[in-house]
Amino acid sequence: MAAAIPDRELQFSPLGGRVTQQGITVIVFIYRFADAPNDPWQLEVVDHDGGSTVWDETFTTDDDALAAFAQAVQENGIGAFAELEANRKH
Numbered sequence: 001m002a003a004a005i006p007d008r009e010l011q012f013s014p015l016g017g018r019v020t021q022q023g024i025t026v027i028v029f030i031y032r033f034a035d036a037p038n039d040p041w042q043l044e045v046v047d048h049d050g051g052s053t054v055w056d057e058t059f060t061t062d063d064d065a066l067a068a069f070a071q072a073v074q075e076n077g078i079g080a081f082a083e084l085e086a087n088r089k090h
Helices: 062-076 079-083
Strands: 010-012 017-021 024-033 042-046 052-054
């Protein structure tokens, strides 16, 4: 029987939050495990329907994660996040 793994608390970057452009709002989450301050940051964007886009790539800093989100918006527009299937990886 496998040992139970306790839930781990997440540390959220203050750089995340709601972003609205062209009438479309998404929530940007930049996080890592709170008990592992040297772990890389994860990036996730959630649309108005709860659909989630999670980057496969991790980031050394929360600034790098935010820059990746900004680049994706610049290249594809913010509407691309609302059009993606739930839990699709970026």
